[in-house]
Amino acid sequence: MATPISQAAPSYEARTRPSHVVGWIALAAVALIALPLVLPSYQVSITTQILIFSVLAMSIDVLAGYGGRTTLGHGAIFGASTYVVIYWTAVLGGGIWTGVALGILCATLLAAVFALLAIRTSGVYFLLLTLALGMIVWGLCLRWTSVTGGENGLRGIGRPEFIADHISFYYAVLLVVAPVTWAMWRFVHSPFGLTLRGIRDSESRMRSLGYNVPLHLFIAFVASGFFAGIAGALYALFNNFVSPSTVQLSQSVAALLMAITGGVGTLLGSFVGATLIIALENVVSAFTARWPTVLGVTFVLIMIFAPEGVVGRVRILLSRRRKRQSSESLN
Amino acid sequence: MTKSILQLDHVGVRFDALRAVDDVSLDVRRGERRAIIGPNGAGKTTLFNAITGVVPPSSGRVVFEGRNITHAPPHRRADWGISRTFQITNLFPSLTVRQNMELAIRGLTPRKFSFFGSPAATDEERAQADSALTLSRLAARADSAVNELSYGEQRQLEIAMALAPNPRLLLLDEPAAGLSPAERVIVANIIRALPKDITIVLIEHDMDLVLSLVDWVTCLNNGQFLAEGTPADIRNNADIQNVYLGKARHHA
Numbered sequence A: 001m002a003t004p005i006s007q008a009a010p011s012y013e014a015r016t017r018p019s020h021v022v023g024w025i026a027l028a029a030v031a032l033i034a035l036p037l038v039l040p041s042y043q044v045s046i047t048t049q050i051l052i053f054s055v056l057a058m059s060i061d062v063l064a065g066y067g068g069r070t071t072l073g074h075g076a077i078f079g080a081s082t083y084v085v086i087y088w089t090a091v092l093g094g095g096i097w098t099g100v101a102l103g104i105l106c107a108t109l110l111a112a113v114f115a116l117l118a119i120r121t122s123g124v125y126f127l128l129l130t131l132a133l134g135m136i137v138w139g140l141c142l143r144w145t146s147v148t149g150g151e152n153g154l155r156g157i158g159r160p161e162f163i164a165d166h167i168s169f170y171y172a173v174l175l176v177v178a179p180v181t182w183a184m185w186r187f188v189h190s191p192f193g194l195t196l197r198g199i200r201d202s203e204s205r206m207r208s209l210g211y212n213v214p215l216h217l218f219i220a221f222v223a224s225g226f227f228a229g230i231a232g233a234l235y236a237l238f239n240n241f242v243s244p245s246t247v248q249l250s251q252s253v254a255a256l257l258m259a260i261t262g263g264v265g266t267l268l269g270s271f272v273g274a275t276l277i278i279a280l281e282n283v284v285s286a287f288t289a290r291w292p293t294v295l296g297v298t299f300v301l302i303m304i305f306a307p308e309g310v311v312g313r314v315r316i317l318l319s320r321r322r323k324r325q326s327s328e329s330l331n
Numbered sequence B: 001m002t003k004s005i006l007q008l009d010h011v012g013v014r015f016d017a018l019r020a021v022d023d024v025s026l027d028v029r030r031g032e033r034r035a036i037i038g039p040n041g042a043g044k045t046t047l048f049n050a051i052t053g054v055v056p057p058s059s060g061r062v063v064f065e066g067r068n069i070t071h072a073p074p075h076r077r078a079d080w081g082i083s084r085t086f087q088i089t090n091l092f093p094s095l096t097v098r099q100n101m102e103l104a105i106r107g108l109t110p111r112k113f114s115f116f117g118s119p120a121a122t123d124e125e126r127a128q129a130d131s132a133l134t135l136s137r138l139a140a141r142a143d144s145a146v147n148e149l150s151y152g153e154q155r156q157l158e159i160a161m162a163l164a165p166n167p168r169l170l171l172l173d174e175p176a177a178g179l180s181p182a183e184r185v186i187v188a189n190i191i192r193a194l195p196k197d198i199t200i201v202l203i204e205h206d207m208d209l210v211l212s213l214v215d216w217v218t219c220l221n222n223g224q225f226l227a228e229g230t231p232a233d234i235r236n237n238a239d240i241q242n243v244y245l246g247k248a249r250h251h252a
């Protein structure tokens, strides 16, 4: 299953015109800045959540879409950061920014441990191994009651005054997510990012060309965990509460589904995927408590009918049209 | 002895009970053009895998430029100057020809660890890619996607990618496999025109092609060394006629 996901990712960015990209980004930026002026406060809060989960989904896409390694452990890495931020501030009484830094650090270290254990596998084995590692973290959060509060979870101390209300927090998150997105974009399009796509296409060729494949995957995994940790720390500020459900499997599944729905290997597709999945969750929750079931069914449907995702599909259509136009102009 | 670039010293590769390569010793001189021939399953590709580290030998030693590389991983051997093509086309199909070449070049440079740098090729990388593409007669297709290339062009890209890092030892595994007679001629001309300072070891089934390209031939059979000699010797060697040419004719 993991292999088709990565293979479904087409790479047409070599031919997307930069002027178009800049135009779209400017449009998106204006829309994101203007949103709180038109949306009611509850929906501003949902948009904030979408931004946070977009970062998580993109961090998964770095591995799945570029390195060809589909992971189900990123919910745990994300949630570890959330736990650390809230534990540091609420239980130990530490400062919030130190907490955020520690949360991201712990997520990165956890990702390094996951990576050491998982990078030599691929395909379904990688998927299952990361899933199992995530389950261990979940079990730990559930059972280690003296630290994690067990099933009751931990409540935070609230956000600092200047970002306490929905709107200013939204802007604060936007101010973090924008440069983080830019950094991830640079990362996957860097010479190093190209090596990940080489690994996705052919590990044996990469090795014979002089690449230490496990090292590249390790670095990618750790970087991906760092970005997931940023999302997890933002989530701590957003939710002000953490429990085992934050690190559980359905979190990893939901985030992976966001990346897939948007289009694996497109990076920015994660924003589309996160919007669709979180919107769906909100609609479904109004009618039934069976969100995990709906999530599972959605996953299966997407994998069968649109494995290339929304942005992936749009890219394919665009490149077909471009090809048709260029062949017409030749005739 | 000092002119030797690659020595195999009683190399064996076993897969469980199967001795795919069985006690093979050979010595390739710097600048030599060497062919490895033998019927299907003779162990030719496995021998390449032992030289490049894909499958480490289970016995014997591989020495490259005086260094014992028997147990070094493939990427280290690439770093030391060994490069190869694959019998079954092994490219990066979702990337463009240029991106394939950039990966081929950066494997041996620190740029592969540029995490936030520009993806654009540097002038130097571009020149290196263009020169390998020109040698492989693929320069005109540099901006195509790999999956738009014809099969013959993909085989040419195989060679271009192996040439790009400026190797000292180039291993070509059936570069003309599956090509039409016309395409074979192109590949033969490419190989003939390669710089003389690159040592080349070539696996090839097409006798006319291979004997016109090399100055020394080693013949394997059932994993074992059968015979070696100049192309003229090989043409007249009765053992090889029996084991290899006869068989090949039956298959074809």
Ligand SMILES: Nc1ncnc2c1ncn2[C@@H]1O[C@H](COP(=O)(O)OP(=O)(O)OP(=O)(O)O)[C@@H](O)[C@H]1O
Residues within 6 Å of the ligand: B015, B018, B020, B038, B039, B040, B041, B042, B043, B044, B045, B046, B047, B087
């Ligand atoms: N990874 C492997 N595991 C098990 N057996 C293998 C493996 N690789 C090769 N073999 C076996 O080793 C023997 C030699 O195979 P090899 O591919 O080296 O032959 P070859 O001379 O390259 O043949 P061809 O001309 O068909 O390419 C064959 O019997 C093959 O089935």
Ligand SMILES: [Mg+2]
Residues within 6 Å of the ligand: B044, B045, B046, B087
């Ligand atoms: Mg072979």
